[in-house]
Amino acid sequence: MRLRRVATTVVLGVALVCVAPAPSPAVGREVAGAAETAGPAAGATAGHGSAAVLRAGQPSASRPGAAAAWPVPTGTVTAPDGRTLFADRQGRVLRLRGLNLGKTDTVTEEHIAHLARDGFDLVRLNIQWEKVEPHRGRYDTGYLRYLDHILDWADRYRVLVLIDWHQDVYGPAFGHNGIPAWATRTDGLPFEPNPDDWFADYFQPAVQAAFSHLYDDADLRAAQGAAYAKVAEVLRGHRSLLGYDLFNEPFGPVPGDPTDPQDQIDASAALERGRLADMYRRLIRAVRSSDRDAWLFLEPTVLIGQGVPTSLPAFDDPRPGADRLGYAPHYYDTAVESGADWDPSSRFIERYEAAVADYPRTNRLPVLVGEWGPPQATTPGNAQLMQRQVTSMDRFAAGWALWYDCRADNGGGYCAYDRSGGPAPGKEPAFAPYAPAVAGIPDSESYAPTTRTYTLTMTADRTTRHAWTVLSLPATAFPRGARVSVTGGGPAVVVGAGGPGRAGLLLPTARPGAAVRVTVTAQ
Numbered sequence: 001m002r003l004r005r006v007a008t009t010v011v012l013g014v015a016l017v018c019v020a021p022a023p024s025p026a027v028g029r030e031v032a033g034a035a036e037t038a039g040p041a042a043g044a045t046a047g048h049g050s051a052a053v054l055r056a057g058q059p060s061a062s063r064p065g066a067a068a069a070w071p072v073p074t075g076t077v078t079a080p081d082g083r084t085l086f087a088d089r090q091g092r093v094l095r096l097r098g099l100n101l102g103k104t105d106t107v108t109e110e111h112i113a114h115l116a117r118d119g120f121d122l123v124r125l126n127i128q129w130e131k132v133e134p135h136r137g138r139y140d141t142g143y144l145r146y147l148d149h150i151l152d153w154a155d156r157y158r159v160l161v162l163i164d165w166h167q168d169v170y171g172p173a174f175g176h177n178g179i180p181a182w183a184t185r186t187d188g189l190p191f192e193p194n195p196d197d198w199f200a201d202y203f204q205p206a207v208q209a210a211f212s213h214l215y216d217d218a219d220l221r222a223a224q225g226a227a228y229a230k231v232a233e234v235l236r237g238h239r240s241l242l243g244y245d246l247f248n249e250p251f252g253p254v255p256g257d258p259t260d261p262q263d264q265i266d267a268s269a270a271l272e273r274g275r276l277a278d279m280y281r282r283l284i285r286a287v288r289s290s291d292r293d294a295w296l297f298l299e300p301t302v303l304i305g306q307g308v309p310t311s312l313p314a315f316d317d318p319r320p321g322a323d324r325l326g327y328a329p330h331y332y333d334t335a336v337e338s339g340a341d342w343d344p345s346s347r348f349i350e351r352y353e354a355a356v357a358d359y360p361r362t363n364r365l366p367v368l369v370g371e372w373g374p375p376q377a378t379t380p381g382n383a384q385l386m387q388r389q390v391t392s393m394d395r396f397a398a399g400w401a402l403w404y405d406c407r408a409d410n411g412g413g414y415c416a417y418d419r420s421g422g423p424a425p426g427k428e429p430a431f432a433p434y435a436p437a438v439a440g441i442p443d444s445e446s447y448a449p450t451t452r453t454y455t456l457t458m459t460a461d462r463t464t465r466h467a468w469t470v471l472s473l474p475a476t477a478f479p480r481g482a483r484v485s486v487t488g489g490g491p492a493v494v495v496g497a498g499g500p501g502r503a504g505l506l507l508p509t510a511r512p513g514a515a516v517r518v519t520v521t522a523q
Contacts, residue, residue, distance in 0.1 A: 067468045067497035067504030070158050071437035072239065073295065075322055076366055080441065084364045085398045090467040092437040096160060096242075096399025097430075097472075098122025099416055100371060102150075103166060103177070105406070109153045114421075115405060116157040117500055119474030121436050123159055124245065124370055124401035125150060126166040130180040133227050144234045154240035158499060161238070162297070162401065163231065164245040164370065169201045170210045176201070178248070183220055185213040202251050203258035211252045215275035225286035232290035243295030245328050245370055246283045249302050250276050268301040269311040276301075277313050284315065284325075292319040297328035297368060300359075304329045307351035310359050327365040329356055331372035331389060331400075342374065342381035349392050357396060369393055369400040376412045377426025390429045394445060402430045423476055431476040433520060439467035439507075440516065452477060452522035460489050460510040468497065468504040473520060475501055481523040488516040 071094050073086035079093075086094040099115055101107055103126040115123065131143045147163075154161045167178025174184075174191055176198070191206035201207060214220050228244075235241055252271040256263035284296055296317070300310035310329075317323035333348045342348070360367045372389055374382040393400050408415040411424020418424045423431045432447040433454040440458040447454045454477070458469070473482045484503055486492040489510035497504030505518065 067470075067495050067506070068499075069468070070239065071470060072160070073242065073366075076364070078364070082361050083396065083398070084360060084366045086366050088437065090439070091463040092439050092467050092469070093442055094398070094437055095434060095442075096122040096368065096401075096436070097434060098124060098159070098162075098399075098401045099405035100124045100126060100164070100401050100403045101405040102126045103404070107146075107150050109156075111405065112150070112153040112157050112159055116159050117474070118423075118431055118476055119433065119472040119501060121159055121472070122162065122242070122399060122401055123154065123405075124162045124164050126164045126248075127231070128166055128171075128177050128179075129183070129224065129227055130172055130178060132231060133180060133223070136180075136182045136223065139227075139230055144231070147231070148234055148238075151235055151238040151240050155238055159240060160242040161240050162242045162245055162295075162368070162370070163235065164248055165228070166248040168249070169198065170207050170214075170251075173210070174201060174204070174207055179210070179214060183214065183223060184210050185217070185220075186210055203254060208253040215252065215279060221279075221282060225282050228283055228286040229290045232287045232294065236291040236294070241291075241294055243297060243324065243326070244287055245297045245299060246280055246287075247276075247299060248370075249330065250279075250299055251301065252276065265303060265308055268303045268308065272301060272311040273313060277315075280312075280315060285318065288318050293324070295324045295326055297326040297370070298365075299328050299330070299370065302330060302332075304355055305332045305334060305352065307348075307355045309355045312359060314363050325363075325365055326398075327360040327363075327367050328370040329367070331369050331393070333374075333385065336374045336382060336385065339375075340381075341379040342385035344381070344384065344388075349388055353392060353396055360396075366398040367396055369397050371403040372400060373402045373414060373416075373427070373430070375414050376410060377424065378410050379426075383426035386427055387429045390432070402427075428476075431474060433471065433473050433477050435469060435518075436472050437468070437470040439463045439469045439505075440510075447477065449477075454518075454520040456518040458516050458518075460507065460514040460516055461512050464489065464507050464510040464512070464514075464516075466508075468506050469518075470497060471503045471505065471518070471520065473501045473503060478520070478522050483521050483523055485519045485521075486516065487519075489514045 071088045071092060073094050074089050075087050076084045077087040077093060079085055088094055098120045101111060101123050131140060133139050151161055169176035171177060171179035171184060173181045175193060186206035187209045189205035189209050191204045194200040252275060254263060254267040280298055287296060298312060300312060304310060315325060317325050331352060333342060336342050374385055377383045377386045402416055404414045406415040407417040407419055407421060409419050411418055411427050415424055416427055428449060434445060435456050438458055440460050440463060443457040443459060445456050484494050486505060489507040491509060493506040495504050
């Protein structure tokens with residue numbers, strides 16, 4: 001019976017849609033191609049061997065408004081392989097893809113609009129305590145208003161924002177960014193920057209002392225918590241606010257020889273079990289004093305990138321209801337960061353996946369990779385690394401944010417874009433089509449750039465009949481629009497939904513367990 005049903009639905013369950021790129025979203029209006037989708041409506045439906053087409057510019061007064069509903073994570077679901085994934089109130093599985101932004105540049109509305117047009121639904125917004133509170137006890141209201149404006153734009157363009165409390169080498173006292181100078185205590189120890197290796201600055205005695213005081217001194221603990229609570233108070237209520245990455249690339253003192261790998265591993269484990277875990281507990285309480293709904297993400301140390309599993313303990317979330325905690329490791333190959341072309345025989349990806357899997361699985365946490373990507377991807381190895389990492393993250397993560405939203409010749413300096421504003425050479429895999437919301441159990445997803453063909457397979461479940469699957473079909477992949485075909489699950493309805501280059505798919509008669517295949521080809 002199963003084989004017969006599948007064979008029948010190959011004929012019945014076909015629907016087509018032309019989704020043309022639009023210049024930008026408008027306030028109070030959803031754009032799919034050139035068509036307005038603000039009202040309720042019927043989409044393109046096909047069955048019994050027929051095919052229907054929804055063309056760009058087609059009036060949409062009768063399109064289903066639910067197809068354009070913004071998918072926002074409110075809970076989690078457990079995948080058949082044991083992963084914890086984001087889910088919305090309808091039970092759809094959500095997958096987040098985005099870019100980092102805001103570390104050194106001023107974020108504008110056009111930044112947000114541009115990445116939304118390119119299909120991204122997430123910004124990891126880098127903020128620093130030094131900018132929030134440049135002088136002790138005095139918050140910069142102008143900077144807080146600036147952050148609030150960014151989330152206003154994100155609300156408008158339906159982009160989720162993960163606030164990243166960023167630091168590199170502690171802060172400006174050491175020529176970097178993050179912790180204010182007034183909160184830097186060095187005990188008079190020396191600091192000699194390394195002009196050839198900025199990361200080596202972490203091992204300087206003054207930097208090590210500063211981290212120790214941040215973790216240990218009661219007044220600095222209280223000030224840090226108050227700053228986190230203040231930002232949470234200002235930004236709470238934005239629909240676009242996904243949550244907070246509590247501390248970027250945590251570091252701490254390394255007893256013994258900081259150049260010895262085993263001493264680094266031992267120091268990292270001690271930090272994660274002790275001082276860092278205590279900090280995370282304080283910061284969770286601080287944010288929850290102002291916002292009970294935001295997701296809170298925990299970062300391991302950077303040794304995760306060298307295949308060292310985290311030693312972080314489990315954490316409690318004091319909010320009422322289900323926890324909203326996540327795990328936000330980074331995904332960098334240190335050899336590539338040092339200038340080498342990626343070597344597949346290094347088994348970097350295999351070692352990373354083995355190291356990253358256990359902690360979120362044990363603690364039922366969704367994984368959001370906060371940073372990843374090579375400095376440049378014009379070399380064969382680094383171009384392969386980009387593609388392999390995208391595929392890898394589909395196996396273990398619920399979302400990711402590429403480092404970084406900037407423009408440079410050939411995407412140098414970690415830039416996602418080339419100088420013209422298009423995807424940087426070799427970094428195109430980050431711009432591929434994907435399904436931000438799946439009403440069912442996602443099985444596989446792929447994009448073949450040579451034929452401009454995107455494929456999603458999923459298994460229908462109880463959500464499939466009443467909730468819309470959303471496809472992101474950006475103009476970077478489909479510059480002249482896209483044709484969407486669906487087989488399996490019975491007759492399909494496909495409409496433009498939720499912005500430029502987006503399509504919604506509904507299977508109102510799908511039986512749980514039905515195999516569904518979505519294929520998108522270029523017009």
